Amino acid sequence: MKLYAPKYYSHFSCIADRCKHSCCVGWEIDVDEESLRAYAALEHPYGKTLMASISREDTPHFCLTAGERCPHLEPNGLCRVILELGESYLCEICREHPRFYNDTSRGREVGLGMACEEACRLILSSDGYGEWIEVGEVSGEALPEDFAAAEHRDRWLALLADGSRSYAARLEELCKTCGIDLSSVTDAAWRALLDSLEYLDETHRAWFSCFSTAAPTDARELWLERALAYFLFRHCARAEDAWDLRARAGFCLFCERLLASLAESRGVDSLEAMILLAQTVSEELEYSEENTAAIRDAVAEWTASEVG
Ligand code: SF4
Incomplete structure (x- = not known):
């Protein structure tokens, strides 16, 4: 079957001794x-x-x-x-490392995990996150079309990429389309959830206490948009059914809000500073199966809204 990747994939190579946060x-x-x-x-x-x-x-x-x-x-x-x-x-x-794979009904996808410094730089600075390139062939069969999660995800990526509207408007519509309303839960409850998780670096527990669903997007919206596109790309294609897909979309939207909160509380104004925060969210949340599951479950159960 075919192997697909986002456009930026072919520009990746490990920066080894120049990496500030080596894997x-x-x-x-x-x-x-x-x-x-x-x-x-x-x-x-x-x-x-x-x-x-x-x-x-x-x-x-x-x-x-x-x-x-x-x-x-x-x-x-x-x-x-x-x-x-x-x-x-x-x-x-x-x-x-840092590659990950998604099997979908059109073939296999390969992506680069945001916990890697160079991958994160590419993810946050590259245009065209919804465009795919063919990067090879792999053995195996594409998944049957029982539940085409990747097609839902691709529609969401197209919605997110529609630059004719503000990022805030697109984000609102995406939440509605996915049936997720993070602001229906208090920031205090989200912070308590973040405080209950396991951390690779304990200092991040305190960092994450700044979480707010109302964190502004303005100054950093292109970085936030690209980070959200990455989370959707990575997590949603693996959904097994509609309930799972909604939980995964909620996890992605939650990670975006956490990144926006961290960027605001730390006054981030450069790509390098944003890379450090995005890597931190990635390694502490999405690279921990336990933390990912805890957030997915909470988001799915606490935040149901009408599907748009
Ligand atoms: S984090 Fe990425 S860039 Fe850094 S050493 Fe590991 S693979 Fe290379």
Whole structure:
């Protein structure tokens, strides 16, 4: 089947040692079976170092060093596995990151996760988020058309991209179309929900206490619009039914409001500052299955409004 990607996808490449917030710090990196076998069979002198760095407890993973750094991350930000052995020896997670995949009825989609600094820069600064390019073929069958979630999502992306109306007006219409009214719940209740979540970095718990459904959009609307388009792209195509789709759309709209609140409370006026906040929302919320589920459930149950 065909593999599709948003237009900006082909411009991505990891910025490695220039990355200020490397994915090789702070995350536990699991090692897949195939890579483990390849590492065990290595005759290269670095093979022993590699094997010694892997814990076999639960799923095999690299043991992080001080500061929660990957043991193969050099002080200059480069990856020792690539330097010693070449990119083909990266384990699956490192090879694939920050890509994610959605299976849809027209084929498979590949996107770039916003927790990655360079992907976030592309997402927030690129035009044409609703335009797709074909980037290859993959094995497997496209999903049957039982519930064409991606088609609903694409209609929402088209609504969002209609620049003839203000962003605020498009956002309002999108909420109505999805049947989500976040402002039907008090900001205090949303903040309590955010406070109840797990965090990779505890300082973000305090950051997120600024949440307000009324956060203004004006000064940063293009960045907010593109971030919302990314959330919709990533999360909505995976919906299994109408209830799930609405919950996922609500999660996306909630993330947009959180990003708008953070940008306002921190007086963000540059792309670089916005990238830091968007990455933070992404890694704390959408890269945590528990946090994503908690918000999706709350949004779906608390905020029903008439579907437009
Ligand atoms: S976060 Fe992105 S740009 Fe930074 S090191 Fe990881 S893949 Fe590369």
